[in-house]
Amino acid sequence: MSAVDIEPNVDEEITSAGVETDQYLTFIMDNEEYGVDILSVKEIRIWDSATPIPKAPSHVRGVINLRGTIVPIIDLRQCFGMSAIDYGPLTVVLVLQVETEKGHREVGIVVDAVSDTADLDRSQVKPAPDMGDKINTSYIKGLATIDKKMVILLNMGNLLNQEDFSAMAEAQKSILELADETTE
Amino acid sequence: MSIDLSQFHQVFFEESFEGLDVMESGLLELDPAAPDDEEINSIFRAAHSIKGGSATFGFSDVADFTHVLETLLDEVRAGTRSIGPDEVELFLQSVDCLRELLKGLQAKEDVDISRAEDLRQQFEKILGMAPSDGASxxxxxxxxxxxxxxxxxxxxxxxxxxxxxxxxxxxxxxxxxxxxxxxxxxxxxxxxxxxxxxxxxxxxxxxxxxxxxxxxxxxxxxxxxxxxxxxxxxxxxxxxxxxxxxxxxxxxxxxxxxxNLQDMESADAEIIPADTKAIEPADAAPKNDAGEKAAKPTVSKAAETGSIRVDIDKIDTMINMVGELVITQSMLGQIGSDFSDDKLGKLQEGLTDLERNVQVLHESVMRVRMLPISFTLSRFPRMVRDLSRQLEKKIELVVKGENTELDKTVMEKIGDPLVHLLRNSLDHGIEKPADRVKAGKPETGIINLHAFHQGGNIIIQITDDGQGLPREKILAKARENGIVGEDEALSDEQVQDLIFQPGFSTAEKVSDVSGRGVGMDVVRRNIHALGGAVSVKSEEGVGTTFTISLPLTLAILDGQLVRVGKEVYIFPLVSIVESLSVDVSQVSSVAGACDVLRLREEYIPIIPLYEAFGIEPDSKELKNSLIVVVESDNVKVGLVVDELQAQQQVVIKSLETNYQSVEGISGATILGDGTVSLILDIAGVVKMAEGLSSELDEKAA
Missing domain, CATH: 3.30.70 (Alpha-Beta Plaits)
Known part of the structure; x- marks a missing residue:
């Protein structure tokens, strides 16, 4: 997508001033686009080696030193059950500040690439489809369409509260299937 | 124009608690036969300030009660009334009562004034006053x-x-x-x-x-x-x-x-109550004296606000260092903005300065957290007094080294174990006066409480001249409980160490004081949790010494850097017994699952750290590796590692802030190159190893 394509969106924002909008940072993983609330993003940094934690689940890549604070790094691809890729100099870590059950935390997530920022009306965000009782989709804040492309907006706090990531991988698959159906 | 008084409440409470401590220590030192005027004055002043403060802040329950107290004290001070042991006891009780009242007010709870009312009536009886409800x-x-x-x-x-x-x-x-x-x-x-x-x-x-x-x-x-x-x-x-x-x-x-704030300072000391006759306005000296002696009591959890009083000297050092740091920084900045090779010497010089400044600053910041141990020890004289009365024993407590400084966090946590050890000495250690005379000892037992620094540790010793630990009784009890086998021969030290076993009490009957389950094992566990150690040495009939050794601070740890594969871990230096390269002939395999190293007279289980942590080592061959023997809770294990690196002090960072607690890891630190290194929790690793071997056992079976 080019910058020109975004322009109408921005204009729309200005004309509909007063409608509550949220700004999201979008990023790409496995060709799908995801978004997180931009206010929760503390910094974007290049992947650097992390100290692995013994016996940690595989999606926890380790901990890094962020100016004196110990911050865990989570591989989102593995959380969502996607195939792992090698980390290169272009691999990006988003350091996020999230509210979890256990309070306020900082966490880094590894993503393929950062894509863009987007302003979204509350009304543009559609709730996550109901997957039935078995699959917990509370980590999905909603779905939105930007330039005819679906963006999955994540609720990082709920994501980190998840105990069972295999169930999440399931949920992820079904959402993507659903998304394919709707776009086709 | 109105001032919100509630902002001063905290200060009032702190000062009142200090005042109560002054009163308490004064009362304890007071000799009823020949009361020292200065002592009574300081007690009176403390009571008076509490009364004045509480009246100002509208805590009328406290003010009313203190008023009666003060009236009696005033008569004592003026010499019109003598003070006996009963009065001292009553005063001490009212100090406790006031403390309760104030704590309640501080926690904004409803306070129970019935006790205060009781005491007040007793005071009024002494004073010969009519109870206040019968209006005159x-x-x-x-x-x-x-x-x-x-x-x-x-x-x-x-x-x-x-x-x-x-x-x-x-x-x-x-x-x-x-x-x-x-x-x-x-x-x-x-x-x-x-x-x-x-x-x-x-x-x-x-x-x-x-x-x-x-x-x-x-x-x-x-x-x-x-x-x-x-x-x-x-x-x-x-x-x-x-x-x-x-x-x-x-x-x-x-x-x-x-x-004229300064004027006020002195004015404070000049404020004397209306009915003062005998006493000149107090000069500043006793007041300061009292202030220094004042110690903070243990504050209830709800009221823990976490403020400390810091010596102004300490702050001045810090400010000086920050000043120098700023100068060094601007110097380095100047070099950096216009750098050429010939300035390299200057740069190095600047960096050396910087290093020194940071080090001193670091030390002085750490010192801010250090408080004299008297904050904890000050409550003990009262405790000993009350308990010895209750137990009908004559006991004198001698405290030495109360100015030894200790980290605040460590201090807060060491209080309870110390109380326990002291109670133990009082109850089990010191004999009844009659028995002491029979044993040819002076009637009054002496408990020494001695605190001092040794290396990077603080040592607290509690010594009593009581009956010592009964070896046979302990051994019999241990055999009965199955802790020690029937034919096992134990050295005196091993026997004495048995008292730290869970559920071990030789007290024949449970008393109010000790022998009630919360045992020495808890003391040992608490002290271990602080990274310290406790040991006991005793001679039957002569006495017992408990020695506690604690790290000065919890924020910094002496560590040994150890490499396994690509990872560097930090072992707390205190838990390392020794490191050795392996003589394979000394290693045997037990049940084909767990290797055991024979080291002198001991068999030590070997745990490969790479297995416990699931990492790839340089070599899985024992002969290429090193074994670090570590000890936790008296259990020794040998951890297999690839390389020993430097020893250094590391600053402990929490993993739990942003992640969660990890088994076998007590925290993390940042190494010189900016990478994160994990600090081993030896007790946890030992536990993990136990799980690991039982897992292997199951597989083998």
Missing amino acids: LDDAESISNGAWRITFRPEGHILRTGNEPLRMFWQLAEMGTLTVTTDSSSLAAFATMNVESCYYAWELQLEGRNIQKEAIEEIFEWVCDDAELLIEPLVAEVAEADENENENESTEAIEAIED
């Missing part, structure tokens, strides 16, 4: 009247003593309708006027129901020595008040006070 004739008269004219003509220096007429008037106004007439006739000419002096006099009229003369007198109690005060019943007309002028005057007064 004078009272009845004043109630029926209900209107007063107060002529208040303070001396010029009243403002300098920190007294604020406006505040008194506010208090009066709370009782009823107050009209104030200001008499400014003695106002000096503008040129000669001193801003710190008060030139006004006031005539006040107070109308309301049930206003007692005493209540009015109490408001003026602090100043009536320095003022002309006339309180008379009124039936006359009401005069016009000049509130405005009063307001201005008061503003001026406040300004004057603010300008």
Whole structure:
């Protein structure tokens, strides 16, 4: 997508001033686009080696030193059950500040690439489809369409509260299937 | 113009608790036969400040109670009443009671004043006063009247003593309708006027129901020595008040006070109650003395606000260092902005300075957290006194090294284990006076409490000259419980160490004091949790010594850097027993699952760290590796690692802040190159290893 394509969106924002909008940072993983609330993003940094934690689940890549604070790094691809890729100099870590059950935390997530920022009306965000009782989709804040492309907006706090990531991988698959159906 | 008093509440509570401590230690040192005037004075002053403070902040329960206490103390001070052991006991009880009341108020809970009421009646009995609910004739008269004219003509220096007429008037106004007439006739000419002096006099009229003369007198109690005060019943007309002028005057007064904060400091010591006759205004010396002796009691959890008093010297050092740091930084900045190769020497010099500055700053910041251990030890004399009474023993507590400094966090956590050890010595250690005489010892038992620094540790020793640990009794009990086998021969040290086993009490009967389950094992566990150690040494019939060794601070740890594969871990230096390269012939395999190293007379299980942590080592061959023997809770294990690296002090960072606790890891630290290294929790690793071997056992089976 080019910058020109975004322009109408921005204009729309200005004309509909007063409608509550949220700004999201979008990023790409496995060709799908995801978004997180931009206010929760503390910094974007290049992947650097992390100290692995013994016996940690595989999606926890380790901990890094962020100016004196110990911050865990989570591989989102593995959380969502996607195939792992090698980390290169272009691999990006988003350091996020999230509210979890256990309070306020900082966490880094590894993503393929950062894509863009987007302003979204509350009304543009559609709730996550109901997957039935078995699959917990509370980590999905909603779905939105930007330039005819679906963006999955994540609720990082709920994501980190998840105990069972295999169930999440399931949920992820079904959402993507659903998304394919709707776009086709 | 009103000041929110609640912002001062915390200070009031802290000061009151300190005051109570002063009272307590004073009472304990007081010799009823020959009471020391200075001692009684300091007790009296403490009580008086608490009363004044609580009245100001509207804690009337506390104020009323302290008032009675103070009256009695005043009589003692004036020499009109003698003080006996019973009175001392009563005073001590009221200190406890006041502490409870204040704690309750601090935690904003409803306070139970029934105890205070009981004590108050006892005091009133001593004083020969009628209980206050039976109103006296004078009272009845004043109630029926209900209107007063107060002529208040303070001396010029009243403002300098920190007294604020406006505040008194506010208090009066709370009782009823107050009209104030200001008499400014003695106002000096503008040129000669001193801003710190008060030139006004006031005539006040107070109308309301049930206003007692005493209540009015109490408001003026602090100043009536320095003022002309006339309180008379009124039936006359009401005069016009000049509130405005009063307001201005008061503003001026406040300004004057603010300008003269230093004056106030000394004024504080000068404030003496109305009924003082015998005593000169206290000079600053005993007050300071008392302030230094004052120690903070254990504050209940709800009230833990976490403020500490820091010596001004410590802060000054810090400020100096920060100043130097700024200079060094600007120097380095200058070099950096215009750098050429010939400035390399200067750069290095600057960096050396920087390193030194940071180090000193680091040390001085750490020192801020350090408090003298007397904060914890100060409550023990009282405890020993009460318990020895209860146990009918004669015991003297000797405290040495109470100025030894210790990290605040460590201090808060060491209190309970110390109490436990002390109670143990009191109950089990020291014998009854009769038994002591029989054993040829002086009647009074002595418990020594000694704190001192040794290396990077603080050592606390509790020594009693009691009966010592009964070897046979302990051994019999241990055999009974199956901790020790029937034929096992144990050295004295091993036997004595048995008392730290869970559920081990040789007390024949459970008493109020000890022998009730919360045992020495808890003491040991708590001390281990702080990274310390506790040991016992005893000789039957001669005495027992408990030695606690604790790290000075919890924030920094002496660590050994150890490499396994690509990872570097930190072993706490205290838990390392020794490191050795492996002689494979000394290693045997037990049940094909767990390797055991024979080291001198011991068999030590070997845990490959790579297996426990699931990492790839340089070599899985034992002969290429090193074994670090570590000890936790008296269990030794050998951890297999690839390389030993440097030893260094590391700053402990929490993993739990942003992640969660990890088994076998107690925290993390940042190494010189900026990478994160994990600190091993030896106890956890040992536990993990146990799980690992049982897993392997299951697989083998």
